[in-house]
Amino acid sequence: MMTSLFSAVSGLTTHQTKMDVISDNLANVNTIGYKQSRVSFATGFSQLMQPAEGPVDGRGGRNAVEVGLGTRINSVDRIFGQGNFENTGNRNDLAIQGDGFFVVGDEQQRFFTRAGNFQIDADGSLLAAGGRMHVLGRLADSNGNLIASSAIEPLSLPFGEKDPARATTEIRYFCNLDANSSKKQSYAASFAFMENGIPANRSVELNDLDQATAQLDDGDVIRLTATRRDGTTVDLAFTYGTDGTTVGDLIDHFNGADGFNGEGDQGSQLTLDASGKLILNDNLAGASETTISMSFEDAEGSEASSMLLPTFVNTESGVTGSHTVSIYVYDSRGEQHKVELNLTQDVTTANKWNWEAVVDDGAISEINDRLTGSTGSVSFNSDGSLLSFDGGPLSFTPPQAQPLVVNLNAGTVGTFDGITQFSSPTTTIALHQDGHAMGVLSDFTVDNAGKIIGSYSNGITRTLGQIAIARFANPSGLTLSGENTYSSTVNSGDPLIGVDNGNVNQIFAGHLELSTVDMAEQFTEMIIAQRGFQAASRIITVADQLLNEVTQLKR
Numbered sequence: 001m002m003t004s005l006f007s008a009v010s011g012l013t014t015h016q017t018k019m020d021v022i023s024d025n026l027a028n029v030n031t032i033g034y035k036q037s038r039v040s041f042a043t044g045f046s047q048l049m050q051p052a053e054g055p056v057d058g059r060g061g062r063n064a065v066e067v068g069l070g071t072r073i074n075s076v077d078r079i080f081g082q083g084n085f086e087n088t089g090n091r092n093d094l095a096i097q098g099d100g101f102f103v104v105g106d107e108q109q110r111f112f113t114r115a116g117n118f119q120i121d122a123d124g125s126l127l128a129a130g131g132r133m134h135v136l137g138r139l140a141d142s143n144g145n146l147i148a149s150s151a152i153e154p155l156s157l158p159f160g161e162k163d164p165a166r167a168t169t170e171i172r173y174f175c176n177l178d179a180n181s182s183k184k185q186s187y188a189a190s191f192a193f194m195e196n197g198i199p200a201n202r203s204v205e206l207n208d209l210d211q212a213t214a215q216l217d218d219g220d221v222i223r224l225t226a227t228r229r230d231g232t233t234v235d236l237a238f239t240y241g242t243d244g245t246t247v248g249d250l251i252d253h254f255n256g257a258d259g260f261n262g263e264g265d266q267g268s269q270l271t272l273d274a275s276g277k278l279i280l281n282d283n284l285a286g287a288s289e290t291t292i293s294m295s296f297e298d299a300e301g302s303e304a305s306s307m308l309l310p311t312f313v314n315t316e317s318g319v320t321g322s323h324t325v326s327i328y329v330y331d332s333r334g335e336q337h338k339v340e341l342n343l344t345q346d347v348t349t350a351n352k353w354n355w356e357a358v359v360d361d362g363a364i365s366e367i368n369d370r371l372t373g374s375t376g377s378v379s380f381n382s383d384g385s386l387l388s389f390d391g392g393p394l395s396f397t398p399p400q401a402q403p404l405v406v407n408l409n410a411g412t413v414g415t416f417d418g419i420t421q422f423s424s425p426t427t428t429i430a431l432h433q434d435g436h437a438m439g440v441l442s443d444f445t446v447d448n449a450g451k452i453i454g455s456y457s458n459g460i461t462r463t464l465g466q467i468a469i470a471r472f473a474n475p476s477g478l479t480l481s482g483e484n485t486y487s488s489t490v491n492s493g494d495p496l497i498g499v500d501n502g503n504v505n506q507i508f509a510g511h512l513e514l515s516t517v518d519m520a521e522q523f524t525e526m527i528i529a530q531r532g533f534q535a536a537s538r539i540i541t542v543a544d545q546l547l548n549e550v551t552q553l554k555r
Helices: 002-027 247-256 519-551
Strands: 037-043 046-050 065-068 071-078 085-087 094-097 101-105 110-113 134-139 170-178 186-189 221-227 233-239 268-272 278-282 291-297 312-316 322-330 336-345 352-359 375-380 386-391 394-396 404-409 419-422 429-433 439-446 451-456 461-467 469-471 479-482 485-487 496-498 506-509 511-513
Touching: 002 037, 002 071, 002 519, 094 101, 170 322, 170 336, 233 247, 247 268, 291 312, 322 429, 336 404, 352 394, 375 419, 386 419, 439 461, 439 506
Parallel strands: 094 511, 170 404, 170 419
Antiparallel strands: 037 071, 046 065, 085 511, 094 506, 101 110, 101 134, 101 469, 110 485, 134 461, 170 429, 186 278, 186 312, 221 233, 221 291, 268 278, 322 336, 336 352, 352 375, 375 386, 394 404, 439 451, 451 461, 469 496, 479 485
16 A cells, blocks of 8 residues: 555656656747757566466466556656757857857866857957857968867957058959951942943943943043051042953952052952942951042043942941950058050951050059050960960059069960950950958958858958867767856767868858747646646545545444
8 A cells, every 4th residue: 555655656756857847948948049858757666576487387377466666757858959040130149050069168168058149248259148158269360261270269359450451463354355346447339330220240341331421431530549547648540441441440450559459457458249339448457547539530632421430438437446444453551553454456466465554544654664564465266265465464663662563364374264255245354353451350250161251341351260169979968057058978978179161060140049949849748747747646645545444444
């Protein structure tokens, strides 16, 4: 009889413990980074009333007779499942996706937490909520490289720290120069030569043209006056009979004249198109002063002759392809200097452009010996890739600053990673220069690998440090240390502390990990605990009644 009482008492005790755990879970339903706990029961001792017997002499065996003596707490486990994230938008709030822990404390004592609601104090130190413990990690050097050391230390953000000016050493150019940006100047006759209403060809006699209103006689002159590409004047005469009588003879005479065709580069060519119109094209593309006009002169002493000759309409202006791109560079004091690169297509050499650099709109120039390497050329392969970039580096000494040497990088020879030349619009830009002015640390962000990226007022970003992440072989072996922190134990294993680089754990800035407590589940467990407690209490009540009956036997 007394056994049942003590078994029931053990049931009351264990269910009370279960209620304690449930109440703790529900109390922390809104605690950042909280991990819920779970109680596991196990049977207690048992009283062997009769041992088991095996089969013998034809008789069957018999099971042992034993009576349990109640229950006990087997374990209280903390379930380290991933909690949901809340988007706070606060740059100081961090959440871990994975099984890691933030490391807080100082260089002597370390604690571990999933709560990332951090704070920054007046010294720029990154602190756990409450401000008592530092967030630990690895600091970076002045170049943004993490210090190669296994030790971690309190992280501090040096607000107001100056990032010194850096002189530009390279300008990188990118994209395309239009291969067809240079154009040949051309003219078209205002009307076509016709023979009986049909477009004339080269073999048609001039007197058979519809434009010959009175037959031409030997000695009649068709005169061509023009200016060549370089602006020099031309005055040529075609004498009918002496120089020929056909349309082709007229064209060949003018094309063959040195004064008209020139030495090739400055000359032009007359052709006859399928419609019977005379077309004049410069021999080369580029800026041009070419003009043309034709007139008829009747020879003296012959019968009157007459011929209508066209005027000429400019159908294409001669253009030399050019493109200007500029960017600001910085000297050793952080002063800006405008570098303007003027590219001009070389119309005499295929796939070649010439360039000239102008600094500060000419304020720094070769005249005062302060600018060198300011001219050169860039050539391309037939597939549009870079063949060579000649000239440079651009060198000058800004006032009151150290000499500046700037390499002009047009890309890798034989590739398309810089400037190219295709028959597409010109889009070449100065993509990047590596200098900057002095700046002050004004803001920061944290990336998924836990790197703290500082933003300076000059637009430069630099790694300031990296938040340490700890992992354990058995996280459930950790013990609570208060303030949302845990301490390692012999059963949790030693912490593996390092910088994860996002391989296993990822850090999300502007988010907090919520409690993993499921209220519906906890209230269900509460009902179960309540019923278990009630059942144990009923056992005591009934056992008491039975004992009462025993005491009444004397009556």
